[in-house]
Amino acid sequence: MAWYLIKLVVLLPLIALFAWGSLRLAKRMEGRFAMSEGPSSGLRIVESRMLSPSLRLAVIAFHDREILVSTSKQGLVLLGDAPARKGGSDD
Incomplete structure (x- = not known):
């Protein structure tokens, strides 16, 4: 025992x-290992940066637009959007 x-x-x-x-x-x-969605997917994360342990900025490409969002434990906040860059960083 x-x-x-x-x-x-x-x-x-x-x-x-x-x-x-x-x-x-x-x-x-x-978020370090991107999963491939295939060529037909209209959504992809262009860039992502950690600002603090609980706050992240992300640029999301969606249907010829780039959307800047802030993510935290409280949720997503849209910060801005613009037409997609043609010569931007493609992975």
């Missing part, structure tokens, strides 16, 4: 630490 309690006291926090670390890593790597 004592051996079981010792393993529980040692391994349970270790498993919790691994779970917490993997969630933090997933949150940090979020």
Whole structure:
């Protein structure tokens, strides 16, 4: 019984630490690996910048327009839009 309690006291926090670390890593790597939507998709993220841990700016290309949005925990805010640049940065 004592051996079981010792393993529980040692391994349970270790498993919790691994779970917490993997969630933090997933949150940090979020958005780093773009998924290809195919040539027919009319939506793509042109550029994205982190301003703080909870605030991000993103330029989204959508139907020959570029839309600047701010994302945070509260949601999305449209900051501006303009016609798409023809010689812009294509990935």
